Amino acid sequence: MLRHLLREMFLLIPLLFFVSIVAFFLVRCLPVDGATAYLNSIQVPITQESLSTIRKELGLDEPVFIQYLRWLGQILHGNWGYSYQTKRPVLEELGRGFSYTALLTMATLLWIFVCSSVLGITSALHSNSIWDHCVRFLTSFLSSIPKFWLGFLLIIFFSLKLKLLPVQGVGTWQHLILPSFTLSCSYTAIYTKLLRTQILECSQQPFIFYTHTRGFSKRHIMFHHILPNTLPSLLSSFTIHCGSLFSGSVLVETVFGWPGLGRMCVDAVNARNYPMIQGYILFLCTLFVGINLLSECLCITFSPQYRQEKLQ
């Protein structure tokens, strides 16, 4: 497996290069010239003189290839530029945003794990009962509800009417509850449905019937035979959602005033904060590639079929 991982990491290097080229050239495709944008941000009047000075300073008069290499060198040394809005280093801002997003994501994953296990297993065990129908309706409901609207409803109910939880912002662990719960809802719906289907399908298999005849208790069969067999498909779904979870949920962060990566992206786009946008693209793609690698490791570890497929 180590050999496979090393090979995958090796293949990632050209991909990351490609990503850096895309990030670099995207900003060069802007309708507004880089020098003009910079002068706008530092509020210096735009004249021929100031433009040519800035161009020389920023190295924009050099050939594109040289500019790219210089930019790449800076990136690798940790200099990702400065945000037009806060004047602080982009990497620092992204790091801060990511730490908040990571916290939110961890809490969300906890909600997803707890809720979908409980709902999925209980509805599968009592399939076609009233509880099962309720759970199935709930999953349809949760996958159709607009996240931002749900967030506001929860705020109105829990924060304004019942005054149990804070409305917005960060600070205490109570600030984490509502945003993470809101974010977890649609994923809980997906995983509950998936878990229920997988458990029901697995229970029909002949080998489960034989475990019954061998005298094992229902609990043992569920936890030692059925659930491990549901892992592969759950993990492969997880790899798909992993990326979007970690890159920050723009809507939920905006509703709850959570200063994560998602909200940073919205603010940067609104303010045309190009160094920030460029840094965000680069950061996100690298993160995305890293997370894919990690989830591939998870899949290989926990899913024998996947392992066989990949390592044959």
Added chain:
Amino acid sequence: MTSILQVENVTKHYQNKVILSNLSFSVPKGSCCGLVGQSGCGKSTLCRLIAGLEPPTSGSIKVMEQFVNGIRQDGAVQMIFQNSLEAVNLYDTVFGIISEPMRYLFHRKSSQCKEDVVHLLSQVGLPSDYMRRYPRQLSGGQLQRVAIARALAAKPKLLLLDEPLTGLDLSVQAQLLNLFTELKEQYRLTYLFVSHDPSAVSYLSDFIVTLP
């Protein structure tokens, strides 16, 4: 023209596997050639080569004295497949399936084909009200008859029968074998009958080619 089909030194490779090796035989007009061999020895592959779907790696195949170079545009070579459900368009009615050759080969309109479709259905032993049915509403044996009717509609000279009796009841197999015999006489067809069932092959065929 004495041979409808002439296979000369045909070899077929798929990547590194040799499927057919230096095969030669010919089939005279009006006869039935049985093709037998173990599963996976290339019988279906040979049918696809004769139909013109793929070229052989080396060697040549002649149908009606012409070299096979892609799928024939005159419908002279038709094929009956093993799984009739896979061989018909599931989203079309029986009428649509049987009239397909008439519409595409002979450029006739749907409205002009009705009488001929009824005639063909009676030839293969199916009632005319089956025209409006969909393939899923028919049994395996009935669907195979529809496939035969479609093949006949193309006015073929050579009929490739690629294990047409597989998966059918013995009584249905017997009925189909009799049908094949009747149609061969009536339409003066030449058959290449591929099967791994020796009794069926010996019943229908005039001579047998065995693939190693």
Added chain:
Amino acid sequence: MKKKRLLLPLAPLLLLLFLCLMAPILSPYDPNQLDTVSKFLPPSTLHPLGTDYLGRDLLSRLLWGGRTTLGYAAMISIFSMAIGTFIGIFSGWMGGIIAKAVIKSSDILRSFPNIVLVMIFMTFWGTNMYCLSLALILTRWIWYARVSSTITILQKRRPSILASQLVGCKTSDLLIHHIFPAILPQLSSVFFIDFGHTLLAISGYSFLGFGVLPPQAEWGAMIRDGQNYLSHPEMMVWSGLCILIVVLSANTLGDYIRDLWEETHI
């Protein structure tokens, strides 16, 4: 599968579609008509759902907003479906590298957060509704392409294709009469589910301030207007409820079509 079950999701969807389509006739007021004296009025015979913070009638805004939201969602879904199906069938039929590229790209896009791609697109080309629609079409066509491509590849292998080629069918006939009918059931299922997702996306972006600009009425924009006045929840409750009903109906319809197809084919 009882056909009656189809009524349950179809009825509210068609009803809302009809009501919003009839907005010019049914709407009691102009949706942008300001009346600062009548702010935050409770529901009454004059204003069945009340008024918002600028005195605009909520029912009128709901109906007209529905026209905007549903209209754009339908347009984007239809365009994505057309482009995606065409490319999917073409790539599936050609096979080889083209088909593999389509499937691989759709795998990557599926896990990459679409919202980021759309925002990046809007940074460079503008944040108005046309750019948003284009960005959404560019990110959504690939779902349809994947479904079409996968099914085309499976169908291409069937002996029925060879049989039809032997009776003179040309490639175009095969694609229209054999391949396309096989894709249609799955495609319709995906269309309804995608319609729901697109609707959520449009209202989400409008909520963030992209896409539909004020004062134009739109369901997501109404929720954005309401976020500063949480003590008057009626401003955002009705539009959110409408979004929920439409998306729930669309999802259920999509699942129903898929289950129906699976039942007849397994």
